[in-house]
Amino acid sequence: MQMTEQQHSVERIFRDYLEQHGHRKTPERFAILSEVYAHEGHFDIERLYGRMKKKNYQVSRATLYNTMDLLIECDLVRKHRFNDTQSWFERAHAYRQHDHVICDVCGNVAEFCDPRIQQIRNNVSEALGFRVRSHALHIHGTCAACQAKREN
Amino acid sequence: MQMTEQQHSVERIFRDYLEQHGHRKTPERFAILSEVYAHEGHFDIERLYGRMKKKNYQVSRATLYNTMDLLIECDLVRKHRFNDTQSWFERAHAYRQHDHVICDVCGNVAEFCDPRIQQIRNNVSEALGFRVRSHALHIHGTCAACQAKREN
DNA sequence: GTTTATGCAAAGGCTTTGCATTTCA
DNA sequence: TGAAATGCAAAGCCTTTGCATAAAC
Numbered sequence A, B: 001m002q003m004t005e006q007q008h009s010v011e012r013i014f015r016d017y018l019e020q021h022g023h024r025k026t027p028e029r030f031a032i033l034s035e036v037y038a039h040e041g042h043f044d045i046e047r048l049y050g051r052m053k054k055k056n057y058q059v060s061r062a063t064l065y066n067t068m069d070l071l072i073e074c075d076l077v078r079k080h081r082f083n084d085t086q087s088w089f090e091r092a093h094a095y096r097q098h099d100h101v102i103c104d105v106c107g108n109v110a111e112f113c114d115p116r117i118q119q120i121r122n123n124v125s126e127a128l129g130f131r132v133r134s135h136a137l138h139i140h141g142t143c144a145a146c147q148a149k150r151e152n
Numbered sequence C: 001g002t003t004t005a006t007g008c009a010a011a012g013g014c015t016t017t018g019c020a021t022t023t024c025a
Numbered sequence D: 001t002g003a004a005a006t007g008c009a010a011a012g013c014c015t016t017t018g019c020a021t022a023a024a025c
Helices: A005-020 A027-037 A045-054 A061-073 A116-128 A144-151 B005-020 B027-037 B045-054 B061-073 B116-128 B144-151
Strands: A077-080 A088-091 A099-103 A109-112 A131-142 B077-080 B088-091 B099-103 B109-112 B131-142
Touching: A005 A027, A005 A061, A027 A045, A027 A061, A027 A088, A045 A061, A061 A077, A109 B116, A116 A131, A116 B109, A116 B116, A116 B131, A131 A144, A131 B116, B005 B027, B005 B061, B027 B045, B027 B061, B027 B088, B045 B061, B061 B077, B116 B131, B131 B144
Parallel strands: A099 A131, B099 B131
Antiparallel strands: A077 A088, A099 A109, A131 B131, B077 B088, B099 B109
16 A cells, blocks of 8 residues: 555654553554545544445454544544534644534535634633643534525 | 523523424423523533422423423523533523633533634635534633642 | 453443323413 | 323433453563
C-alpha cells in the first residue's frame, strides 16, 4: 500500500504517543489509524467496522472503541455527539479547525469556519482561568434544500 | 401552589402549543413543565423522575421522555449531549442565551455568554441559506480548580 | 516469560416501543 | 364514545466489561 506524506506523519505521531505512554504498537492500532485517515468526513464505529471488514482487515468493535480513545487522546481524532445516540468521529490532524452545521430534517452535516470562535475560546480561558482543550459548535436548523422541499 | 409570573407565562405557551397541535392537555404534562421550571441548572431524566417521585407526583419515565420532546418542540426546554451517554435538559424560556464550559476532569458544567456567537449564526445563515433554529457551543478542558489540584 | 491487547459474548445504561388501561375532548 | 396519553415492562441500541486467548516487549 502506497502511503501519503500525511499518513507517514500521523503514524509517527501515533507511534511516539504509544511509546511515551507505555502502550503497545499493535498492527490493529495502525490499521485502524490508516483506515481512519483514508477517508474524509464523519463516521461512526459501525461504519468503520464495515469498511475494515470489507478490506479483509477485521478488528473487533471493542478494539475500535479502545483505539478511538487513544487516537482522541493524542488529538488524531475528534469525537462528536450530534443529535442521535451514537458517537461520530473524524480525523483531526492537519485539518484546519472547523465546526458543524446540522440539518435536523435530513440529518446532513456540513462544515464551516469562523475565526471568531477562537476569540471566544480565548475569552473563556482568560475570564474563568479555564484551560481550553477543544470545543464543539453545532448549529442546528434546516438546510436550504430541505427548506425548498418543504415549500413545495 | 403559588405560581410565579413566569410559571403562568410558560404554562400559557405550552397550553397554546398543545391546542394548536391537537395534543391533549393532561395534568402530567403541566406537572412536568412546572417541575422543570422550579429549578435552574441542568438535569437528566433520572433526576427529574426522582424529584417528581419525592413530591408524590410520580409519572413514568416514558411520559417524561415524551413530554420533553413536546417541550423542546415549543422551545421551552433545551436538550444537550455533553460527554456522557445520557441527555441533559434545561428550561429555556426567558433565560438569556448562553453556552457551556465543561470540565473533562470533574465533569462540572459552567455557563457563559458571548455576543459573537450570534454573529456567527447570522453568518452561517447568510452564507449557506441555512435556517438556524438553535446552536450549542461546548468548550471542553480543565477548570481552574482541577488545574490547581493537579499541580499539588 | 510477563504483561498488555485482542476478540467474543455478555452485561450495562439510556431510550424507545408495544400494549393494556385510563382519560381527555 | 373514540382517539390519544399514560404506565409498565420488554426490547433496542450503542457502549463497556470480563475473561480466555494471542501477541508485544
